[in-house]
Amino acid sequence: MNKELVEKIKNDPNYQELVSKRNGFAVKLSIAMLVVYFTFILTIAFNPSALGTPISADSVTTIGIPIGIAVIIFAFILTGIYTKRANSEFDDLNNKIKNSIKDN
Amino acid sequence: MNRIFTFLILSCVVLFAAGAIEGEIAKQDLNMSAIVMFLIFVGGTLGITYWAAKRTKSAKDFYTAGGGITGFQNGMAIAGDYMSAASFLGISGLVYLKGYDGLIYSIGFLVGWPIILFMIAEPLRNLGKYTFADVASYRLRQTPIRTLAASGSIATVILYLIAQMVGSGKLIQLLFGLEYEIAVILVGVLMILYVTFGGMLATTWVQIIKAFLLLSGATFMAVAVMAHYDFNFGALFSHATELKGIEIMSPGGLVSDPISAISLAVALMFGTAGLPHILMRFFTVSDAKEARKSVFYATGFIGYFYILTFIIGFGAIVMVFQNPQYLDLAKQAIDGGSPILGGNNMAAIHLSHAVGGDFFLGFISAVAFATILAVVSGLTLAGASAISHDLYASVIKKGNVDSLKEMKVSKIATVVLGIVAIIMGIMFEKQNIAFVVGLAFAIAASANFPILFLSMYWKKLTTRGAVIGGSLGLATAILLVILGPIVWVQILGNAEAIFPYKYPALFSVTVAFVGIWFFSITDSSHNAEEEREAFEAQFIRSQTGIGAEGASEH
Numbered sequence: 001m002n003k004e005l006v007e008k009i010k011n012d013p014n015y016q017e018l019v020s021k022r023n024g025f026a027v028k029l030s031i032a033m034l035v036v037y038f039t040f041i042l043t044i045a046f047n048p049s050a051l052g053t054p055i056s057a058d059s060v061t062t063i064g065i066p067i068g069i070a071v072i073i074f075a076f077i078l079t080g081i082y083t084k085r086a087n088s089e090f091d092d093l094n095n096k097i098k099n100s101i102k103d104n
Numbered sequence: 105m106n107r108i109f110t111f112l113i114l115s116c117v118v119l120f121a122a123g124a125i126e127g128e129i130a131k132q133d134l135n136m137s138a139i140v141m142f143l144i145f146v147g148g149t150l151g152i153t154y155w156a157a158k159r160t161k162s163a164k165d166f167y168t169a170g171g172g173i174t175g176f177q178n179g180m181a182i183a184g185d186y187m188s189a190a191s192f193l194g195i196s197g198l199v200y201l202k203g204y205d206g207l208i209y210s211i212g213f214l215v216g217w218p219i220i221l222f223m224i225a226e227p228l229r230n231l232g233k234y235t236f237a238d239v240a241s242y243r244l245r246q247t248p249i250r251t252l253a254a255s256g257s258i259a260t261v262i263l264y265l266i267a268q269m270v271g272s273g274k275l276i277q278l279l280f281g282l283e284y285e286i287a288v289i290l291v292g293v294l295m296i297l298y299v300t301f302g303g304m305l306a307t308t309w310v311q312i313i314k315a316f317l318l319l320s321g322a323t324f325m326a327v328a329v330m331a332h333y334d335f336n337f338g339a340l341f342s343h344a345t346e347l348k349g350i351e352i353m354s355p356g357g358l359v360s361d362p363i364s365a366i367s368l369a370v371a372l373m374f375g376t377a378g379l380p381h382i383l384m385r386f387f388t389v390s391d392a393k394e395a396r397k398s399v400f401y402a403t404g405f406i407g408y409f410y411i412l413t414f415i416i417g418f419g420a421i422v423m424v425f426q427n428p429q430y431l432d433l434a435k436q437a438i439d440g441g442s443p444i445l446g447g448n449n450m451a452a453i454h455l456s457h458a459v460g461g462d463f464f465l466g467f468i469s470a471v472a473f474a475t476i477l478a479v480v481s482g483l484t485l486a487g488a489s490a491i492s493h494d495l496y497a498s499v500i501k502k503g504n505v506d507s508l509k510e511m512k513v514s515k516i517a518t519v520v521l522g523i524v525a526i527i528m529g530i531m532f533e534k535q536n537i538a539f540v541v542g543l544a545f546a547i548a549a550s551a552n553f554p555i556l557f558l559s560m561y562w563k564k565l566t567t568r569g570a571v572i573g574g575s576l577g578l579a580t581a582i583l584l585v586i587l588g589p590i591v592w593v594q595i596l597g598n599a600e601a602i603f604p605y606k607y608p609a610l611f612s613v614t615v616a617f618v619g620i621w622f623f624s625i626t627d628s629s630h631n632a633e634e635e636r637e638a639f640e641a642q643f644i645r646s647q648t649g650i651g652a653e654g655a656s657e658h
Contacts, residue, residue, distance in 0.1 A: 001641045001651055006551055009644050019647055026222035037215045037369065044208060044355040045365035051204075052354025060342045062353045068207045069414075071215070072407040076217045083400040086226075091393060101650070 005101065012100060018093040025085065029078050040071055116547070138279055138466030145474050146294065149310045156302035156309065161652040163507040166303035166514060167234040167489050168387040171654065173308055175394035177403025181308045182385050184315035186213070186376075186402070187409050188479040189271030189472060192318065193449040194541070197333060197408070199417020200425070200451035203344070203352025206417050210410035212369060216376030217406065221399040224377050227560045227646035229386045229395040231489065233653050235486075236383040236552065238648030240559045243638035244567040245631070246467065249497050249555070252574050256551035257380035259578070261487035263544035264379075265480055269529025271449065272476040272542070278446040279469045285530050291473075292526035295480045299488065300515040301520075304388060308479045314478040317471045322412040325468070328459035329419030344421040352421070365604050368542070371609030375545025378552030379526045381486035392649050413452075420451035423458040424514075430454040486523045491517035494607065543585050543609060551578035552611035558620055560646055563639040568623025568633035577616025 009015050043050055051064030116465035160166050173181070191213065201207030232238040237253035238485075269288050298306050333339040345353060359365040374384065386395045424430050426442050435443040444454060456468035492514035497505045532540065555574045560563045585591055587603040645651050 001645060008646060009648070009650070010640065016642070017649070023210045023648070030219055030222045033215060033218045034373075037211070037373070038366075040211065041208070041359065041365045042362065044359050045362040048355040050560070054353075059338055060203070060345045060350060060353055061338050062467045063257075064204055064354060065337075068204075068211055071211050071412060072410060075214050075218050076403050076407045077401045079221050079400045082218075082221055083396050086396055087393060098650060103403055 007049060008101065012097055014093050014096045015099070018090060018097065022086070022090050022094075025082070029082055033075060033078055036074055040067065051066060121549075122280035136466075137463045138469045141452060141466045141470035142473060144332045145470050149298065149306075149313070149474070149477070150358075151308040152309050152313075153298050156306035159399050159644065160301075160303040160305055163493075163510045163514075164233070164510045167384070167485075167493065169303070169308050171388060171390055173388040173394075175389060175397025176401055177308070177312055178389050178398040180310040180315045182382060182398055182402035182404065183405035183409070184311035184475075185381055185385065186406050187315060187318055187475065188541070189275070189476045190407070191272050192322070192413065192472060192475060193275070193452055196413045196417045196420065196452040197363050197447075197449040198358075199414055200420040201419070201448045202356050203348065203357065203421075204354055205356045207360035207410075207414050207443055207636065208355060209487065210413060213376070213530050214403070214407055214410060215369075216373040217399060217403040219373060220377045221403070223557065224383075224560070225386060225395045226392040226649075228383060228556075229389065229392045229647040230558070230652040231642065232387055232645050234384070234387055234493045235489050236380060236556050237490070237498075238607075240555045240570070241498075242559065243635050243642050244559065244565070244570060248567055248571045250494040250498045252571055252578070253552065253555065254490040254499075256378070256547065256555075256574070256578055257490035257494075258487050259582070260378070260544050260548045260552065261490070261521070262528060263540060264381075264387075264527045265483050265487075265521070266526040266532045267540040267544070268476050268480045268483070270523050270532050272473065272480075273529055273533065274446055274449060275453065275472050275476070278450055280611035288529040289526050291476060291480060292522045292529070294477055295525075296483055296522040298477070298481045298520055299485050299518045303505035304384075304485060307478070307485050308385075310474075310481060311401060311478045312444050314471070314474040315405065317381065318475055319409060319412075321464075321468050321471045322409060322416060322458070324464070325456055325459055326393045326415040328410045329415055329423070329455070332423075332459075340415075340418055344418050347425055348421055356646045363610065364607060367428065367605055367607040367610035368474075371545045371607050372614050374553040374613060375609065376548075378548030378556065379545075380490060380548075380552065383556075384489065385482075387653070390548065391652065415485055416452050416455060419459070420455040422555060424451055424454040427454075427458065430457075452462065454524065458592045468572075480525065484518055484525070487521045488514045488517035488541040491521075540569065543590070546585060546609045546612060547581045548570075548608060549609045550581040551575075554613065554616040554620055558617075563636055563643075563645075564624050566618065566627040566629075566635050568627045568629070568632065569620045569622070572623040573616050573618070573620025574618040577612050580615045581608055581612035581635045584612060621658055 048091050050068065052062050055063050055066070122286035164170060178287060195206050198209055216366070228236065228239055231242050237250045240253050241249040269291060272290040272291040273284040276282050276290065277284045300311060305548055329340065341353060359368055371581050386398065389395050389398055424444060430444045432443040432445045444450060446453070453472065494512055494514045497503065497510045551574055554577055555570050559570065584603045585608055588602065588608060589601040589604070592598050592601045
């Protein structure tokens with residue numbers, strides 16, 4: 001990639017939009033995942049009995065079980081949200097950038 | 105070459121059959137359906153290898169299957185790589201042993217995936233060709249960066265291989281009554297065949313088929329267990345607690361203190377993003393879009409699989425624990441308690457017999473065996489490509505090597521790694537395989553991940569920073585593993601560990617990041633200036649894919 005092309009793409013508003021939107025989105029989703037997971041694992045570390053609370057008085061099932069399963073499902077949903085937006089919005093922007101350099 | 109291949113297949117089948125006969129003498133309840141299914145799988149996959157061998161003509165074919173795998177196929181293959189024997193047998197064994205702790209462990213293994221998707225997958229695909237070192241060394245000096253990245257890869261691969269080999273040895277030992285050593289050798293030989301002849305194409309298809317079989321088998325087991333309790337989880341759990349006590353429903357000793365908890369989390373999250381055999385899979389798809397889809401599908405399959413493993417572990421508590429059929433009487437006579445044949449990691453295997461009889465035991469055993477073969481093949485391919493593509497072609501030959509010669513070196517490296525895996529598998533027989541994988545993750549998180557991540561996103565990274573910081577991370581991880589409770593106490597037999605935590609990642613990852621940061625910002629060389637300037641062009645390519653490697657033409 002030569003200097004001229006680098007400058008051209010760098011100044012392309014579509015590129016700037018792609019980078020800021022995508023990376024902002026990726027960071028937000030990453031933080032969401034990290035917060036959920038670290039809350040889960042630190043609860044276990046600091047207060048293990050919290051997750052050992054039964055879901056109801058006459059049940060042996062603890063709230064830790066649905067919470068654990070929910071963390072797994074949450075991780076999958078996040079990947080789905082990102083992939084959906086990236087495959088449409090981000091790829092459209094990216095195609096505009098690619099087309100604009102083809103014109104030269 | 106085809107003749108050699110046919111010969112190897114035949115000798116392998118003979119070796120296998122001979123082993124089976126020997127097993128029959130040693131064990132009376134030999135399971136014919138298991139053996140037949142083993143042989144069908146081995147025959148089928150060797151057939152795929154033969155087919156793939158004819159299509160593997162260049163180094164690109166060998167390393168990346170030509171780059172033409174679809175996102176769905178790759179997602180399945182990634183899930184296959186990840187749903188290893190350690191996951192299937194180790195985590196279901198951990199759930200069987202400790203209940204809820206097994207779920208904590210598997211969640212840790214899963215949550216790295218979204219991060220990989222958001223941060224790593226697309227830039228990796230857009231910048232790399234065959235190995236993650238391609239990305240790390242994109243704008244840095246080739247020789248030092250590749251040497252370090254290859255060391256990190258090889259260390260990770262060998263540790264991970266140990267875990268797989270131990271699982272395979274125990275499994276085949278249990279099923280065939282074969283000697284542990286012979287079982288390990290058998291796996292090593294088959295794996296060498298797949299990889300040297302079929303390269304990435306064979307490895308990927310073996311992985312896809314195995315992932316499908318494993319998910320089907322595990323689904324059947326989980327459904328069978330739940331059907332037994334009218335699909336009422338409460339009933340399953342209350343029966344399990346009657347047998348093992350109420351504590352299996354709560355977090356136990358897996359993460360007893362905050363430092364261990366965070367350290368395990370760091371190891372699993374960043375470690376996943378630094379596993380060379382996983383990273384390599386992103387080069388088998390045609391572009392960033394397919395790379396993205398790969399992770400989406402993979403996360404779904406893996407998450408679903410972990411939920412199944414949890415049910416399977418509890419199923420084993422209610423159907424295998426204290427069941428005289430699976431009791432290891434010899435061990436019970438010495439140690440007391442209710443040990444099961446083959447150890448806790450065999451809980452899922454026994455459960456398959458409990459729910460589906462001999463035939464289903466045969467199926468699950470064959471699948472577990474397939475799992476090991478597929479995973480060790482992927483690992484070995486990643487290790488071999490670090491040796492041939494990074495060390496041989498880029499460091500020793502400075503890039504002046506033709507594709508065929510490079511491929512030949514990969515094949516030699518595969519054979520060597522296969523032999524190393526066999527030797528290590530025998531040495532590590534008595535270790536808990538889930539923890540050995542934890543150690544591999546620590547190294548991947550401390551050496552591979554920081555360099556890869558910062559090379560993609562941090563402009564000021566320089567060769568000096570990456571090499572010194574990355575080496576410090578690698579050395580810290582290895583040192584703390586050696587001084588930690590597992591190696592220092594359990595293996596070396598010392599009374600007390602010098603480093604008290606089982607998971608060193610928190611410390612070693614921090615050392616790596618701080619080291620890379622410090623030695624980069626203080627680097628005022630001319631070289632460093634050029635490396636910073638080259639970032640912009642690299643970043644544009646990583647974001648847009650302009651100039652990225654495409655799929656091969658054929």
